[in-house]
Amino acid sequence: MxxxxxxxxxxxxxxxxxxxxxxxxxxxxxxxxxxxxxxxxxxxxxxxxxxxxKNDVTQEVTETWGENIHFYGPILKIPYKTYSETAIVDEKSRETIIQKSASIQYAYFFPNTLENKTEVTKVDDIKRGIYNPIVFKANMQFNGNFENAALDKLNIKTEDVLWDKATVLIKTTNLKSIKSDLKITLNKKKFSLESKPDEDNYFGTLETETFTYVPNQMIAFNFDMKYNGSDNIQFVPVGKTTTTSINANWDSPSFIGSFAANDTTKQITSKNFHADWKILHINRPFSQQYDTKIPDLNNYSYGVKLIETVDQxxxxxxxxxxxxxxxxxxxxxxxxxxxxxxxxxxxxxxxxxxxxxxxxxxxxxxxxxxxxxxxxxxxxxxxxxxxxxxxxxxxxxxxxxxxxxxxxxxxxxxxxxxxxxxxxxxxxxxxxxxxxxxxxxxxxxxxxxxxxx
Structure with a gap:
C-alpha cells in the first residue's frame, strides 16, 4: 500500500x-x-x-552687606626692650668694642576668663532680583578679665617692660561691617578702639590707645560689637576659660569648627536655635602668652553656619x-x-x-x-x-x-x-x-x- x-x-x-x-x-x-x-x-x-x-549674586550682596565674622580677642599687648650686642673693631687701636643696642618687642597675653553672648538676627528683606541671600545682624557682648601677665614664662625681665605703653587689641574679619561705636571698658575706664595695620592677611586689627599696666593687677573688661554679617560666625577660644552663648532666629544651623556645642543646652526649633560652648585651656593646644608674634589660630575656631538644608x-x-x-x-x-x-x-x-x-x-x-x-x-x-x-x-x-x-x-x-x-x-x-x-x-x-x- x-x-x-x-x-x-x-x-x-x-x-x-x-x-x-x-x-x-x-x-x-x-x-x-x-x-x-x-x-x-x-x-x-x-x-x-x-x-x-545665585552664588555670584550672593557674593555680590555679602561683599557690600558684610561677609562672615571670625572673632579673635581681646588680647593684652605689652611692649618690652630687648638688647643686642655688636662687635666693632676700631681701625686705629685695633681694639674690639662691644656696642649694645635696644629694640622694642611685644608680649601678648590672653584673658583669664572670656564670656560672650551673641544674638544673631536673620535679615529677610535683602534681595537682589529673585535671590534672597542669607545675611544677618550680630550683636555680641563680651566681658572677662586679664590676670597677672606671666612675664617670667616668656623670660622677660620686669625692668625691661614699658608699663605705660600697654594696649589691648582685637582681631576680627569684616571690619567694614562693624556697626557699633568701638569702645572697650578696662577697669571702668573707657578706651577707644582704632583700626591698625597688621601683617595678618586674614584678620583685621583693632587696638586701644596706650595705658599704664600695673603688675599683678587684674584688668576687668567689657565691650559690645555689632556686625552686619553673612553665612557664618566663629570665635577663637583665647580665654583660659571661654564660654559662648549664641541665639538666632534661624532653624537650620550647622555647628562648625574644632569644638562642639554643649548637647545638654543646645536647642533647635522650627523658628530659632540656641547653643552654648565652654572651652578650657586644657582643651586647646596653644598657650596663654606669646612673645614677638601671635600664632595663626584659625584652625581652633568654633561657631555656627546658617545654612539651607537643601536649597532650590x-x-x-x-x-x-x-x-x-x-x-x-x-x-x-x-x-x-x-x-x-x-x-x-x-x-x-x-x-x-x-x-x-x-x-x-x-x-x-x-x-x-x-x-x-x-x-x-x-x-x-x-x-x-x-x-x-x-x-x-x-x-x-x-x-x-x-x-x-x-x-x-x-x-x-x-x-x-x-x-x-x-x-x-x-x-x-x-x-x-x-x-x-x-x-x-x-x-x-x-x-x-x-x-x-
Whole structure:
C-alpha cells in the first residue's frame, strides 16, 4: 500500500519584517532613551548655570552687606626692650668694642576668663532680583578679665617692660561691617578702639590707645560689637576659660569648627536655635602668652553656619538626576501597553513623550525660582501627567490604558519627590522603590510571548 502524498498549500500570509518586531521596537526605544540624555544634560547645565548665578549674586550682596565674622580677642599687648650686642673693631687701636643696642618687642597675653553672648538676627528683606541671600545682624557682648601677665614664662625681665605703653587689641574679619561705636571698658575706664595695620592677611586689627599696666593687677573688661554679617560666625577660644552663648532666629544651623556645642543646652526649633560652648585651656593646644608674634589660630575656631538644608537648585539638580529613570520607566510602560494591547505606537510618538518628560525639568526650575520647590514640583508634574494622559488617549484611542499611565506617572513622580526630601534614608527608600518597580514590571510582562514578536 502506497503512502498517500500530502500536499501543502503555500501560505499567503506575509512574514513580518524585522523592523515591525518587538525586538526592533525595543532597540529603537532604547536608542531614543539614550538620545534624550542630550537634552536632559542641557537641562542639568541650565540648573548649574542658574545655581552659579545665585552664588555670584550672593557674593555680590555679602561683599557690600558684610561677609562672615571670625572673632579673635581681646588680647593684652605689652611692649618690652630687648638688647643686642655688636662687635666693632676700631681701625686705629685695633681694639674690639662691644656696642649694645635696644629694640622694642611685644608680649601678648590672653584673658583669664572670656564670656560672650551673641544674638544673631536673620535679615529677610535683602534681595537682589529673585535671590534672597542669607545675611544677618550680630550683636555680641563680651566681658572677662586679664590676670597677672606671666612675664617670667616668656623670660622677660620686669625692668625691661614699658608699663605705660600697654594696649589691648582685637582681631576680627569684616571690619567694614562693624556697626557699633568701638569702645572697650578696662577697669571702668573707657578706651577707644582704632583700626591698625597688621601683617595678618586674614584678620583685621583693632587696638586701644596706650595705658599704664600695673603688675599683678587684674584688668576687668567689657565691650559690645555689632556686625552686619553673612553665612557664618566663629570665635577663637583665647580665654583660659571661654564660654559662648549664641541665639538666632534661624532653624537650620550647622555647628562648625574644632569644638562642639554643649548637647545638654543646645536647642533647635522650627523658628530659632540656641547653643552654648565652654572651652578650657586644657582643651586647646596653644598657650596663654606669646612673645614677638601671635600664632595663626584659625584652625581652633568654633561657631555656627546658617545654612539651607537643601536649597532650590540642589533639589532641582537631584530631581534631574532621576531623569533617565523617569524616561526609561515611562517608555517601558508605553511599550508594555503597546505589546499587551496590540496597538502600535510610532517612534515619533515616543519622541514626543520623551520631550514632554524633559519639559518637566525646565518647568520645575523656572517655577521654583518664583515659588517653593514643593509648589513648583506639584505644578510641573501635574502639567506633564495631564499632557501625557491626553496624548495617550489620542494615540491609543481608549481611556483604560491612558488612565493607568497617568496613575503610574503620579506614583513615580511622588516616589522621586519623597526621595529628594529624604537625606539619611534616601538610598534605602530608593532601593526598595526600585525593587518594587522591577517586581511590577516582571509581573505585568510575565505572559507576553516574546518568541512570536
Amino acid at each position: 502506497e503512502n498517500p502524498i500530502e500536499l501543502h498549500k503555500p501560505s499567503n500570509a506575509p512574514k513580518p519584517s524585522f523592523l515591525q518586531s518587538n525586538t526592533a521596537k525595543m532597540i529603537m526605544v532604547g536608542m531614543l532613551t539614550l538620545f534624550l540624555l542630550i537634552p536632559l544634560n542641557l537641562v542639568q547645565n541650565l540648573i548649574r548655570e542658574r545655581s552659579e548665578r 537648585y540642589q533639589q532641582n539638580e537631584r530631581a534631574s538626576k532621576y531623569g533617565f529613570l523617569v524616561i526609561g520607566l515611562t517608555f517601558l510602560i508605553f511599550f508594555l501597553i503597546q505589546t499587551i494591547s496590540k496597538k502600535s505606537i510610532h517612534i515619533f510618538q515616543y519622541t514626543m513623550i520623551g520631550l514632554a518628560l524633559i519639559m518637566f525639568y525646565t518647568l520645575l526650575i523656572s517655577i521654583t525660582e518664583h515659588s517653593s520647590f514643593t509648589i513648583a514640583y506639584t505644578i510641573a508634574a501635574s502639567a506633564v501627567i495631564i499632557m501625557l494622559l491626553l496624548y495617550s488617549i489620542s494615540v491609543l484611542k481608549e481611556k483604560k490604558f491612558p488612565l493607568f499611565i497617568a496613575a503610574s506617572l503620579t506614583v513615580l513622580y511622588s516616589f522621586i519627590f519623597v526621595i529628594i526630601q529624604l537625606e539619611n534614608y534616601a538610598l534605602l527608600v530608593g532601593s526598595i522603590g526600585l525593587f518594587l518597580i522591577l517586581g511590577a514590571v516582571m509581573y505585568f510582562s510575565r505572559k507576553i510571548d516574546w518568541n512570536n514578536n
